[in-house]
Amino acid sequence: MDIYYLDGKFVTEDNAMISARDLIVLRGFGVFDFLITYNKRPFHLKDHVQRLENSAAEIGLTLTHTGAEICDIVEETVRRNTHHNESNIRIVYTGGVSSDGLIPEGNGKLMVMVTPKRKLPGSWYTQGAKIITLDIERFMPGAKSTNYLTAVWAVRQARRQEAIEAVYVDRNQRILEGTTTNFYFFEHNKLVTTHSDILPGITRSVILDLMKDHFEIELRDIAKDEIKSMKEVFISASNKEVVPVIRINDTVIGDGKPGPGTRKVMQIFRAYTTAYGQGIP
Incomplete structure (x- = not known):
């Protein structure tokens, strides 16, 4: 026990x-x-x-x-x-x-x-996953409080649409974050993620630090309308690590497969966590 x-x-x-x-x-x-x-x-x-x-x-x-x-x-x-x-x-x-x-x-x-530790479906990482967007804003997003009413409701909506996560969109139609994840996309060789009104993810911080030597990093507002032109998307979290996203709502991302940028992020992050488990750094 x-x-x-x-x-x-x-x-x-x-x-x-x-x-x-x-x-x-x-x-x-x-x-x-x-x-x-x-x-x-x-x-x-x-x-x-x-x-x-x-x-x-x-x-x-x-x-x-x-x-x-x-x-x-x-x-x-x-x-x-x-x-x-x-x-x-x-x-x-x-x-x-x-x-x-x-x-x-x-x-x-x-x-x-x-x-x-729970083992998550391997298909999320090899084939990619679907997420949805919901027009919701978290109260006090910078605090990780135990009030999870919004998140529980949002994940239920995602499950009904065969998605693994729901991403919040605010009143200005900005993509913010998922119920337990951070959101990223590639714009050519540039890694883009939002910069405000989100919980500061620890995994997000590690990823951005690791990727600064491999991609240009841009922290900015992300408009929901940009989804239709996104070619590569992924989400990150402590338990999920890095998950490729191949569909948002009814929009297929890129060619519907995990892209090369996302696969590189996954590879570098996996190498980092393996080393971390060995006491490095």
Whole structure:
């Protein structure tokens, strides 16, 4: 059985319990971050914890652990799950119990959930996948909060259309980001991704840093109308890594196959994560 950390203790999954009065239950008020391991090494753990801290500051949630303490707890929780080959790691900070059921009182709980890493369909990577667009804007996009009503609804819409992800389009018809992914496309040899009103993806940051020596990078607004002329598109996320996109709504991207630029990104990112799992850097 998986081992979690909760409020000062390492417990089995079935003993990980919080109060029904916690604001994360009553109001969806809390923050979290998500990452995976490579060779049992948490991927860019410090960056994920820093983003957790930033998310908490943005929504007004007080954390009673330092970033270093959270990192140590995560690493120890991973070590205790010896039965995993690779792991998914979810770091959650709850809103805590509130006397009026609304206003946080600085007593949130830290929970670290370590579960086996799921294997995603290989066809996503070899053949590409479909995504859809939805006219939705996230509230406070810079914070990774536990309020996932919009994302759950959006992914359901995607599944109904046999798509793996939904990408948000704002009131100005700008493509922003997916429910759990960042969005990119190639314009000739230029890699383009949006630059504002999104969650700062850790995988996105790594990709952009890796690709700067291989492609021209352009950070700018992306109009929804540009979809019809896009030749290569991909999305990225901690768990999905780099997924080629071959269809957006009813529009086929390029020749309907993963393109050379996307395949190069996948190859370079895979080499990086393999090295990362070996302790480099």
